[in-house]
Amino acid sequence: MLKRLFDWLDERLGLNDLHRNLLDRPEPQGNWWNTLGSASLFLFILQGATGIFLTVYYTPSPDHAYDSIQYIMEGVAFGWLIRGIHHWGASLMVLIVFIHMLRVFVTASYKYPREMTWLVGIGLLLTTIGMGFTGYLLPWNQRAYWATTVGTQIAGSVPFMGEFILKALRGGPDLSALTLQRFFAAHIWMLPAALAGLIGVHLYLIIKHGESHFPTKED
Amino acid sequence: MSEPINRRDFIKGTAAVIGGLITAVIGLPTIAYLIDPALKESAEEAWIPVGRLEDMPVGRPAPFSFTRVQVNGWERTATSHGGFVLRRSDDPADLLILNSRCTHLACTVNWSENDQVYLCPCHDASFSRDGEVIDGPPPRPLDRFTEFRVTEDGVLEIFYQEG
Numbered sequence: 001m002l003k004r005l006f007d008w009l010d011e012r013l014g015l016n017d018l019h020r021n022l023l024d025r026p027e028p029q030g031n032w033w034n035t036l037g038s039a040s041l042f043l044f045i046l047q048g049a050t051g052i053f054l055t056v057y058y059t060p061s062p063d064h065a066y067d068s069i070q071y072i073m074e075g076v077a078f079g080w081l082i083r084g085i086h087h088w089g090a091s092l093m094v095l096i097v098f099i100h101m102l103r104v105f106v107t108a109s110y111k112y113p114r115e116m117t118w119l120v121g122i123g124l125l126l127t128t129i130g131m132g133f134t135g136y137l138l139p140w141n142q143r144a145y146w147a148t149t150v151g152t153q154i155a156g157s158v159p160f161m162g163e164f165i166l167k168a169l170r171g172g173p174d175l176s177a178l179t180l181q182r183f184f185a186a187h188i189w190m191l192p193a194a195l196a197g198l199i200g201v202h203l204y205l206i207i208k209h210g211e212s213h214f215p216t217k218e219d
Numbered sequence: 220m221s222e223p224i225n226r227r228d229f230i231k232g233t234a235a236v237i238g239g240l241i242t243a244v245i246g247l248p249t250i251a252y253l254i255d256p257a258l259k260e261s262a263e264e265a266w267i268p269v270g271r272l273e274d275m276p277v278g279r280p281a282p283f284s285f286t287r288v289q290v291n292g293w294e295r296t297a298t299s300h301g302g303f304v305l306r307r308s309d310d311p312a313d314l315l316i317l318n319s320r321c322t323h324l325a326c327t328v329n330w331s332e333n334d335q336v337y338l339c340p341c342h343d344a345s346f347s348r349d350g351e352v353i354d355g356p357p358p359r360p361l362d363r364f365t366e367f368r369v370t371e372d373g374v375l376e377i378f379y380q381e382g
Contacts, residue, residue: 053252053253057292067293071292075292076252076255076256077248077251077252077255078248078249078252078255079252081248081252085245
């Protein structure tokens with residue numbers, strides 16, 4: 001019965017083809033360092049899921065941002081868990097993505113034909129750091145406020161167009177409600193969309209080229 | 220003894236069990252997190268002063284209103300409530316106190332002196348002086364505040380219970 005149901009679906013969805021082409025790929029000799037990309041992907045999905053749940057209660061307004069997070073932590077069942085996973089997952093994701101990059105560099109996996117995978121990966125690293133930067137402001141506590149003050153001030157030190165960049169980031173000359181709102185928009189819509197798109201390209205390239213062998217002494 | 224389990228099946232089995240555990244540990248709290256506000260009980264009750272009894276005419280519904288403030292999440296929300304006191308005779312205990320919240324979809328009804336009925340502006344419902352449904356979609360008569368008392372200074376108070 002199940003077999004017939006599966007065959008019916010397979011004929012229409014091509015499940016076996018998907019499995020053969022996407023998952024049943026030849027891999028080099030197993031190595032834990034090769035799992036960091038998958039770990040990053042898992043963390044992205046985890047951050048996405050917990051982030052979506054946080055928006056159920058979070059309010060990106062200077063009046064209520066802090067209070068709404070207090071409410072998540074103390075008023076809502078398991079709010080501390082959802083936010084805790086999002087909080088620690090964020091740090092872990094930056095760390096894992098960075099170690100992933102180091103591994104690719106050390107094993108020289110960025111060489112032909114995988115240069116584009118590396119370049120897309122740089123985009124992924126920068127976007128991930130952008131997620132960290134924008135998410136850091138959202139609790140709207142003293143640390144978040146001053147970290148963003150400093151961070152946007154650094155961006156503003158660019159020669160000639162620094163002031164423009166500062167105003168564009170803050171939505172005006174000062175850190176305000178506009179800053180919080182646009183950081184929120186970037187954090188939940190723009191950057192995740194960019195991240196998802198880049199991950200799609202990154203995964204396509206990995207499936208196309210397969211994973212690289214670890215270099216041996218002869219290499 | 221049955222055939223020993225092979226390596227591949229063991230890995231599959233443990234992966235399924237661990238995956239299931241992780242899903243349960245993350246999934247169940249998430250459901251609780253989402254439905255949490257629906258599970259909270261808000262059992263508030265209070266005696267609400269609605270006015271001096273001597274100011275209320277006999278035989279004609281006298282409107283009153285009051286506001287309750289609740290803390291919902293991180294915000295204080297003020298909700299308006301209202302009703303009518305009908306003195307059926309000079310006896311200070313002979314009162315009929317109706318809630319002006321229409322029993323259909325919670326609009327506020329008004330007393331029409333011309334037609335001698337309560338009219339709901341939303342769906343044209345009408346209720347009699349006693350709160351019984353005369354016309355329209357409401358499923359039951361207007362709710363009553365059955366517990367009330369008159370203080371020593373002659374102020375009428377009603378007993379209000381949330382929910």
